[in-house]
């Protein structure tokens with residue numbers, strides 16, 4: 001029997017991936033770099049600064065900015081991103097998420113958040129689901145980002161379960177790789193991407209039942 005759940009946030013609990021994309025696309029355009037949706041897939045699950053580094057390298061501008069300038073660019077992107085989240089509310093939970101969290105709570109299955117986003121607590125509060133999670137891993141405490149398993153291992157520890165007893169939920173390839181490297185069962189959630197290595201892939205959480213998943 002599995003004993004706990006570890007969730008990514010962006011693209012699993014809510015579709016903030018589209019807002020990250022808008023904010024990065026606009027910042028990149030100001031720098032003379034054009035990014036498209038295919039490139040954006042490679043930014044999913046990646047920290048804010050690593051995303052900026054990837055965009056600069058994509059535009060062959062990796063050596064054009066000082067550390068301070070890069071920090072200012074990342075901050076600018078985040079300011080636009082946070083503005084785009086202004087109207088975020090319960091209506092923006094992805095299909096099946098609320099029902100799944102309620103089912104987990106009814107069975108006293110602990111849940112944690114393993115997201116690279118520093119905005120995770122604020123987003124969960126706006127979505128009205130903060131109380132479902134026993135812990136949100138602080139990405140500032142990580143030595144390595146996804147696909148390293150560190151964030152998933154920390155998330156399982158935080159809800160006092162062993163990684164092998166946890167199920168991880170992810171929409172990004174880097175996240176699936178991290179979940180598997182942590183020794184967890186991986187559920188991929190994506191309608192469009194083939195998430196290689198996932199133990200199970202669904203288009204949305206409406207397809208999942210807590211009771212069935214616990215016995216995988």
Ligand code: BG6
Pocket residue numbers: 009010020043044045046047048051078115116117118119120
């Ligand atoms: C991840 C997203 O969840 O969080 C990435 O998939 C994002 O696209 C990363 O860059 C960091 O988010 P934030 O909110 O700290 O800029």
Ligand code: MG
Pocket residue numbers: 008009010011012044045170171172175
């Ligand atoms: Mg994600």
